[in-house]
Amino acid sequence: MATTTKLVPAQRDFFNKVRKAAFCNPFGHERLDLDLQIGAVPAGLDRLAITEHALAEVTRQLEDLDRKGTATLAHFTGRDGELMPTVFLFEIFHLFLDDFDRHIQQQVEAGERPQPVRFADKAMAAFYRRGFSEIDACRYLSFFFQLRRAFFFIHRDLVGDCPSMQEFRCHLWRNLFTHDIRWFENYLWNRMEDFSTLILGETGVGKGAAASAIGCSGHIPFDDKTGKFRESFTAVFIARNLSQFPESLIESELFGHRKGSFTGATGDFKGVFAQCSPHGAIFLDEIGDLSAPIQIKLLQVLQERIFSPVGSHDKLRFSGRVIAATNRPLDTLRREGTFRNxxxxxxxxxxxxxPSLRQRIRENPLELDLLLQRVVERIVGESQPALAEEIRTILDKSLGPEYGWPGNVRELEQAVRRILLAGDYTGETRTRSGDMDDNFLAKVGEYGVSAQEMLCDYCKVLHRRYGTYEKVAHITGLDRRTVKKYIEASEL
Structure with missing residues (x-):
């Protein structure tokens, strides 16, 4: 029987900070503050260096326990027995971060076939060394893989340092692991399919990237017999843009059909709900365009987790998670009755x-530089800061600092491509009669607004359409500073 060890107050205080760090949202400020305390380093270092100092100090403190032969679960009871399992898990998770990242990259390249987890034996040995059982080791290896995938995809695909992007990434993390990861670990790790998600935002802001980060980061069990995770995360996320299907085919695409159920149904077809894995997620983009009959059938799937293919009375079960998105104003659609409550x-x-790109740039003008560097890297295959800086100079000269980026990040990506091809980009200047902001029109028509509110909203609509304060000032007859004041007031 192992000798019981009692931590001294200084050790307990230190490891309590480690425990708090383990439970923190990695994209929030609290984790950074804790890393600063754990590593005992000044705040002037970059975030990676701060984290490395913190991990080194955790390793040093655990090595002190190792030298005394008192660093397993069996050595601790009471309050320390509740504290140290999380500390050991924190240690093991960070020991294998690089291995998890390599495995993620290998799985991305391999596609739908699960790849061997080459470091699994070493990871399992690390769990055993700290006193974890085989069952717990397999479970925590799956949990760690999910944590790392979530961080990998959110950090890689959703770049930005402005406040709204920081909160956006924190929100995505909460969507996957709840606001208290202990709740997720104890109650919800295998029940997140009950939590549907609605993603809102303008065209081109990155709703698909957000959905992909969620959909590729679900829980996938580790199979110790095969040395693989049971499914590839690349296979469990299914995305469909509903606007690309005619009304007559949407039901078949979603629920599938039986041979002969309609003209052209020459064989059985599995819809996306039948294709979705129990560990997976379905992303339905442009959900705001669905007709009422399809909404009713989707409502039944969400309520009962049961659906029937077209032309069949069979009841099939859906076990995945639903993520939906729209760029349309749902408040207006619900008031009109076209989107069911x-x-x-x-x-x-x-x-x-x-968040929109113009909001992000307004919060932090350097946001555009970060995005340009990432877009250029994606296009040319490697980081090219000088090229990104040259493109920024061209954009500033052609568009000015107050261009509204109506197409958001998607427009920015095409602007970079156009500059690479033609050396210039003049911006999006087309207008449409239907461009007026639906929320603005609904508010005027239904509730009534003051002249001040109407002018604020009108300036905002014009700015979305034309992109610059100068153009809005010219149209309205106001000076530029007044226009800027009205637009900022309308967005509070």
Whole structure:
């Protein structure tokens, strides 16, 4: 029987900070503050260096226990027995970060076939060394893989340092692991399919990237017999843009059909709900364009987790998670009755709004530089800061600092391509009669607004359309500073 060890107050205080760090949202400020305390380093270092100092100090403190032969679960009881399992898990997780990252890259390249987890034996040995059982080791290896995938995809695909992007990444993390990861670990790790998600935002802001980060980061069990995770995360996320299907085919695409159920149904077809894995997620983009009959059928799937293919009375079970997105104003659609309230309330376990590019640049002008560097890297295959800087100079000269980027990040990506091809980009200047902001029109028509509010909203609509304060000032007859004041007031 192992000798019981009692931590001294200084050790307990230190390891309590480690425990708090383990439970923190990695994209929030609290984790950074704790890393500073754990590593005992000044705040002037970059975040990676701060984290490395913190991990080195955790390793040093645990090595002190190792030298005394008192660093397993069996050595601790009472309060220390509740504290140290999390500390050991924190240690093991960070020991294998690089291995998890390599495995993620290998799986991305391999596609749908699960790849061997080459470091699994070493990881399992690390769990055993600290006193974890085989069952717990397999479970925590799966949990660690999910944590690292979530961080990998959110950090890689959703770049930005402005406040709204920092909160956006924190929100995505909460969507996957709840606001208290202990709740997730104890109660919800295998029940997140009950939490549907609605992603809102303008065209081109990155709703698809957000959905992919969620969909590729679900829980996938580790199979110790095969040395692989049971499924590839690349296979468990299914995305469909509903606007690309005619009304007559949407039901078949979603639920599948039986041979002969309609003209052209020459064989059985599995819809996306049948294709989805129990560990997976379905992303339904442009959900705001669905007709009422399809909304009702989707509502039944969300309520009962049961659906029937077209032309069949069979009841099939859906076990995955639903993520939906739209760029349309749902408040207006619900008031008009074109988007059902009961359908909305089944979709809104979590509602995530993706910030627009103009909001991000307004919060932090350097946001554009970060995005340009990432876009250039994606296009040319490697980091090219000088090229990104040259493109920024061209954009500033052609568009000015107040261009509104109506197409958001998607427009920015095409602007970079156009500059690489033609050496210039003049911006999006086309207008449409239907461009007026739906929320603005609904508010005027239904509730009534003051002249001041109407002018604020009108300036905002014009700015979205034309992109610069100068153009809005010219149209309205106001001076530029007044226009800027009205637009900022309308967005409070």
């Amino acid at each position: 009961d359908f909305f309330y089944r979709l809104c376990s979590d509602v995530i709004t993706v």
